[in-house]
Amino acid sequence: MDIDVLGPLDVRVNGVAVMPTAPKPRKVLALLALHVDRVLPVGLLVEELWGQRPPRSARTTLQTYILQLRELIGAALEGEAAGGTAVSAKDVLVTAPGGYLLRGGGGSSDVREFDRLAGMGYRAMDAEDFTGAARLLREALALWSGSALADVQTGAQLEMEVRRLEESRLCALYQRIDADLRLGRxxxxxxxxxxxxxxxxxxxxxxxxxxxxxxxxxxxxxxxxxxxxxxxxxxxxxxxxxxxxxxxxxxxxxxxxxxxxxxxxxxxxxxxxxxxxxxxx
The missing domain is CATH 1.25.40.10 (Tetratricopeptide repeat domain)
Known part of the structure; x- marks a missing residue:
C-alpha cells in the first residue's frame, strides 16, 4: 500500500487507487492512513465523523463505511499473482479489539519519507554541513504538493493532524532557509x-x-x-x-x-x- 497525504489524499493498493468519493468514508480512510499500522479506536473515528454528538446509528454507519473501503481494497487486490498466500481486504483493513487497523504492507508513505529526510537534514545542520542540510531539507519539502489532505473535509481529529503536519513543514522550511543563509544565498x-x-x-x-x-x-x-x-x-x-x-x-x-x-x-x-x-x- 502506498499512501500520500502531503497534498491531496492518495491511497493505492497494488498501484490501484482505493479512494471513496463520499466525504465521510474519505475521512475514515484519511485517518486510518495517517495512523497506518496502528489501531485506531472506534471512538476517535466516530468523533471525527460526527463530533461530540454522534447519532445512535454512528457505529453501524461506521461499519458500513469500513465495508465500502474493503470493497475498494478487494477490487484492487483482484488479479494478484496466484501461487502465494491470498491476501483479502480484511487482511489489509483489519478489525481489531476496540478499533480498526490499516496495514501498510511495507509500502511507501510520503509522511515517513518526509520525516526521514527532514531528520537527516536537521542532523546535517547540527554537524554544520549546510550544503547537505539544504539539499536534504529541499528534498523533504519537495514531497509536498499542497496543503496536507487538501481534498478531505476535516473534522476535529484530522484538523489537528493537518496542523501538526503543517508545523513540521514550516520547521523544515525555516531550517532550509537557515542553511541557505549560511551558504551566502x-x-x-x-x-x-x-x-x-x-x-x-x-x-x-x-x-x-x-x-x-x-x-x-x-x-x-x-x-x-x-x-x-x-x-x-x-x-x-x-x-x-x-x-x-x-x-x-x-x-x-x-x-x-x-x-x-x-x-x-x-x-x-x-x-x-x-x-x-x-x-x-
Missing part, C-alpha cells in the same frame, strides 16, 4: 521570503531571516521596515511586542553597516523561544 532567498512573511505575518523567525537576507543584500532600510511591519502586526493581532532576539537583530542592523553573520544568526534563533504563527490565506 541571501539574494536568492528574497523572493521566497517576501511571500512567506506575507503568509505568516507574525512568525518572528521568518521575519528575522528576511531582515538578515535584505541587510546582506545591501537593503538596510527595507530590513528595518520589515521589523516595523512585524511589530505592528504583533501588537495589533496578539497584543505583544517582538521578542528580545528580534529587537537585538534590529539594533544590530541599525548599528552596523555589515553585521557579523554569526551575531545576526544567533539573534534570529533567539526568537525561536517565542515563535507565533498567524497564517493569512
Amino acid at each position: 541571501h539574494r536568492e532567498l528574497l523572493g521566497e521570503l517576501t511571500v512567506l512573511v506575507s503568509r505568516y505575518r507574525t512568525h518572528e523567525n521568518l521575519h528575522g531571516q528576511f531582515m538578515l537576507a535584505l541587510h546582506r543584500s545591501g537593503r538596510r532600510g527595507e530590513a528595518l521596515s520589515v521589523y516595523q511591519r512585524l511589530r505592528q502586526a504583533l501588537v495589533r493581532d496578539l497584543g505583544l511586542e517582538p521578542s528580545a532576539g528580534l529587537r537585538r537583530l534590529q539594533r544590530a542592523i541599525l548599528e552596523t553597516a555589515e553585521p557579523a553573520p554569526q551575531t545576526i544568526r544567533s539573534d534570529v534563533h533567539a526568537a525561536a523561544s517565542r515563535d507565533r504563527l498567524v497564517r493569512v490565506d
